[in-house]
Amino acid sequence: MSFSWLLFGGGIISGFILEKLRKYLFRGARLRNLEKNRKHWILSPQINRKDEIIKMPDGKKLQAYVYSSDITPEMAPSVLFLHGFGGFAQDFNFESILSSICLAGFRVFAYDFRASGNSREKGEPSIFGSSNGDFIQLIFKDVITAIDWMHQHEGVDQENLSIIGGSLGGGMVLSSALHDERIKKIIGICAPYDFSDVFRDGFIEGSLINRLYFKILFKKLTDVDDFLAKVHDVSPIVKIKEDFNYKDRVYLTHSQNDEVIAFKKHFLKNVEKMKIPEKNTLIFERGGHEFTGNTAPLIARILYWLK
Numbered sequence: 001m002s003f004s005w006l007l008f009g010g011g012i013i014s015g016f017i018l019e020k021l022r023k024y025l026f027r028g029a030r031l032r033n034l035e036k037n038r039k040h041w042i043l044s045p046q047i048n049r050k051d052e053i054i055k056m057p058d059g060k061k062l063q064a065y066v067y068s069s070d071i072t073p074e075m076a077p078s079v080l081f082l083h084g085f086g087g088f089a090q091d092f093n094f095e096s097i098l099s100s101i102c103l104a105g106f107r108v109f110a111y112d113f114r115a116s117g118n119s120r121e122k123g124e125p126s127i128f129g130s131s132n133g134d135f136i137q138l139i140f141k142d143v144i145t146a147i148d149w150m151h152q153h154e155g156v157d158q159e160n161l162s163i164i165g166g167s168l169g170g171g172m173v174l175s176s177a178l179h180d181e182r183i184k185k186i187i188g189i190c191a192p193y194d195f196s197d198v199f200r201d202g203f204i205e206g207s208l209i210n211r212l213y214f215k216i217l218f219k220k221l222t223d224v225d226d227f228l229a230k231v232h233d234v235s236p237i238v239k240i241k242e243d244f245n246y247k248d249r250v251y252l253t254h255s256q257n258d259e260v261i262a263f264k265k266h267f268l269k270n271v272e273k274m275k276i277p278e279k280n281t282l283i284f285e286r287g288g289h290e291f292t293g294n295t296a297p298l299i300a301r302i303l304y305w306l307k
Contacts, residue, residue: 082169088117133230143176
């Protein structure tokens with residue numbers, strides 16, 4: 001093959017990569033503009049949103065939110081919601097879920113993780129730039145303080161507490177909250193089984209595009225092996241107990257075509273290891289990682305499980 005053909009082929013590949021990056025960045029900018037202007041919010045005078053602050057044991061303050069509605073009772077069944085990696089509590093994927101659950105009569109609690117959303121301080125790196133093994137383990141510990149916040153909050157029925165998480169948050173509820181006796185029901189949305197596999201398969205050993213994303217987004221991560229070992233240690237694969245009965249406690253939903261957290265490698269393994277009955281699961285053939293086109297049935301099943 002001549003040198004000119006090599007240059008031509010290299011140009012095509014470079015152009016393809018640049019176009020993928022352009023579309024990724026353009027979509028991200030469009031969503032950020034949408035979220036900044038709250039155009040994705042469900043607006044109703046019957047939804048009440050209140051901002052609060054959660055103080056972590058190390059002094060870090062995280063932005064938090066409490067949702068209620070006109071039919072939320074004085075002492076309400078309550079739900080804590082955990083968002084995904086790179087997102088925030090009220091982002092495009094999850095705000096409709098928070099609003100819908102409160103409209104069903106629940107009090108809903110949520111917060112932005114460290115280096116995420118409104119918890120990210122000016123000049124602070126994003127969650128991508130902040131991430132190393134110790135940081136990931138720290139945000140998992142934060143879940144316990146968030147559960148304390150909900151449990152002690154006014155207007156909460158302490159005998160009827162649930163927790164829901166999506167993506168990263170889905171793995172967190174199956175780890176940090178899995179055996180917390182204060183929590184009665186746990187719902188994992190596209191929840192990982194082993195976080196080290198998510199990062200290894202999706203980024204470190206993934207497609208050329210994804211490996212490039214990893215180098216850009218995690219540019220300050222120097223010890224990849226330590227990172228993978230520590231995210232593995234907080235994963236459901238480690239936390240699930242073989243002799244524990246999860247039948248009336250854990251509920252899982254996933255899309256079969258999820259390209260971020262693979263259905264067979266994560267959902268099926270979580271179901272198998274926890275011996276989750278079919279009625280405690282909801283599987284979509286399409287929808288991907290963001291459950292595109294399936295938000296309404298997803299919320300319907302969540303509300304059924306929370307009853």
